[in-house]
Amino acid sequence: MEKRSSTGDSPLSKKIKPTRSVGRPQLENIDPAKDTLIFQELELDHYIGVPYPGMPGAQSGPVPVIRCFGVTKKGNSVCCHIHGFSPYFYINLPDSFVEADCEPFKNKLNTVVVADIRGNKDNITDAVLAVEIVEGKSLVEYSGEENSKFAKITVALPKFVPAAKRLLENQIIYQPLGAHSFTFFESNVDIEMRFMIDAKIMGCCWLELPAGKWFKRNSLSSQFSITSRCQLEVDVSWENFIAHSPEEENWSDVAQFRIHSFDIECAGRKGVFPEPQIDPIIQIANVVKLHGEEDVVVRNVFTLNTCAPIGHAEVKCFSKETDMLQAWAQFVRKLILIFLQDITSTISIFLTFWIEQNI
Template sequence: QVSDEAKYEADEACQWERGTFPYALGRSQPIAMQVLDVETYVDSGKGYDRTNVKLYGITRDGVSVCCVVTDYFPYFYFQTAQRNLSNILAGAIRRVGAGGQNLSSEVIDILVHLKIVRGQQLYYYRGTEEKQMFVKVSGTQLTLNKAKHVGTLFAANIDADVKFMAHTGIVGYGWVGVPVAKGNVVSAGRMTSRCQMEVTFNYKDLIVHSTDGEWADIAPLRTLSFDIECLGRRGVFPDPSNDPVIQISNMVKLQGKSEPFIRNCFVLGTCAGVVGSHIIECKSETELLEKWADFIRRVDPDIITGYNILNFDLPYIMERAKVLRLPKVAELGRQRNRACSVRDQSLSSKQKGSFENKVIDIHGRVIFDVLQLVQRDYKLRSYALNSVTYHFFSEQKEEVEHSSIPDLHNGDNQRRRRLAVYCMRDAILPLRLLDKLMSIVTYVEMARVTGVPLNFLLTRGQQIKILSMMIRRCRKEEFFLPVIDVTGDGQSYEGATVIDPLCGFYNEPIATFNFSAFYPFIMIAHNLCYTTLMKGAVGEEGVDYTRTSSGKYFCTKEKRKGLLPLSKYDLLAARNNAKNDLKKENDEFKKMVYNGRQLALKVLANSVYGFTGSTVGKLPCLEISSS
């Protein structure tokens, strides 16, 4: 016999899951999917290494999809003189033997393929627009690694995910058409992911949509916010090697909705009910963690959020799972039989100095830690959740001292109820903050503008944004990005002068100068770019070149229009378009989208200056930043 409580929990679990699958398996039309995460990996299933790409996304109906994209080969370039081409190609022919005839596709797949392409190096203006000879080397990752001894390389040190997205035109949180008719819809019993649908297809069949018009909207993303409570010892901060997890609260809401549609709390022991929420009582910590992990897999969230979950809640749960030998608890991502990975990341900034963060990969989902978001984007006196809540909402949550948690947990079910209410408030507040600050919409638009996955924006800093933009522009204009040996030799540039204010009370109006897009317009006006940089003065100043105040030379736009000025002009024009769309739009949600887009474009346009001045970046150019 099944108890009433068990029946209730079974019914509740059904409500956690996504809706029914609305697509016919024989569907001929592509399915529109918004790309949430991208993962490049090596598949050794056929006896040799093969590079595949997984795209995780959500349809307009809220269906989760995993796309396995095949037949994409990583690549890099090297430059060669024209006289060497015949020898290079002859060597390639000798490798495949008899021109590649009578060889199986499996053998051809593991070889390095060579192709002659034309373009120009990114650095320096050479007085001519003539294209130079480059050899494109593509193949499996293993063969590419063996081929990297050929000389000066181009595009060889770019992140594989970013390179694939630039190659196909995909942008973070952009829409694509999944070609189900040309691909293979994987049956439920053979799926490697936990998504509702899994499709395998050739990357050339992928349909990429723009981010304008009907493709400017955002799919009904599921955002899950959670918080944990631990039974620590008095006067000692909770230690995952000893102290158990006693409660985990969860709130789940859909993008665009104001209230969560799931409110629950997993509690160790009995607990009095909470109006409007579901209390799941557990007899042991093992049961609590296993039920919570199953809850995550059933809800299938797209975004996981909370307050300080990257450096506390998630690592704590992962460590407790190790201590209790519960490997399934760590399987929170969208891949079956694959645990989340946790690693330390050393970071530094002028504002915070050197510090360490945890980086957690929950494949197919985005971790959006509200604490790190607020620390990155706002200057506050205190970043405690209570202080942040008061700053943005002028209200304070009920505070429970950590020292009183053991008494509440060890008390009766009413006292555990008080702790559960406190825990659930800590889970709802991050959702309220995300809505108040429009964080998800703003970061989605930044991902679209820069072309990178959203999790890159949260973990990788400013460099990856500009690099992605440069890769796309260079691909369009046939320029090749060199691999630069970064030595960090101590060279630097002097940044902008900031004049100290004369503080005090003034009873007369104070006139100020506010330059619109100051740095971008300097770079546009003086044509500052990698492609316009000159090694010395050639020709007539003002006609053929410009000499900057730092003594650097750049050719005039009449000789060549730089990629950076062109990119900045496009960014500023796109920002003006977004601001105009914002003024015309009546729909409140679309207003948020356009506002997020114009803010993202503003940040990106102003970030190029710092990108060129980073001596440890992918494309340093102090000649630009110092000018």
């Protein structure tokens, strides 16, 4: 790989030190049994994992795990695995349905949902976890002042929500209900949104994991090992953390996020969408800042072949496109950051597709 670097001298740009350290602060020793962990969440998703011993929710088979990324006040990155939360939805019920019907109805519904699993390679036996009667009002139609009767149906995996809905629509699952016409409520709510609502999590709020309620992951564990590039990776029950509202006193500040902005240029043909086999990426420009600071931590440009000096930016030149992209990927990994970039989807898709095809 041929790489050449240069630094421009334009007086119009703020002076920076291209060699300034971009690493996060060193993680201090923290004991889950004695120390409370507090971080500001930035991104939240879910994956299908295995039950964590001692956590609520299904105790066998695959289970959904909420994964939350964030940063502490000192700037340390955190990946938090939140266990025990299960998806659910509601259906309307006739007045004849009583508490004694919940268990047999759950068993019947579970039987047909399990039978509907194609292949069932995970040997799932408990697809429907619970059925309970709740009272409330539908927002769709006016029903007076009295509450209506609904069933809250909790399932083991998000994919069982549409499956259970389809089966209830097309089959008579529970004979005492006969051909009752079900109306479904909140069956299209994503598990991430459902979790945030139930846990009272607002976007970018602070999460507090009390001492003695969370567990620290390490590389020695075979089943719950470290899976991210974050400095600290932990596990907690969804019932054992506190989500602080920004309206609360002392919880409206912002962590020292690392913000990485980048722009990608390719040698496209006029009027033709770039293709990775034909149109090379010729330049990737990067700026890294810490939230709350004016100074730029990193300002560099990865370029194919050469270019003129750029004011107070470090220019990294490469003779091959693959070398440039691999070096840029290594640069991104080194930052160990959570991306907050604003990039057009066409360029993003192009870059992703190129990397998948060529690296």
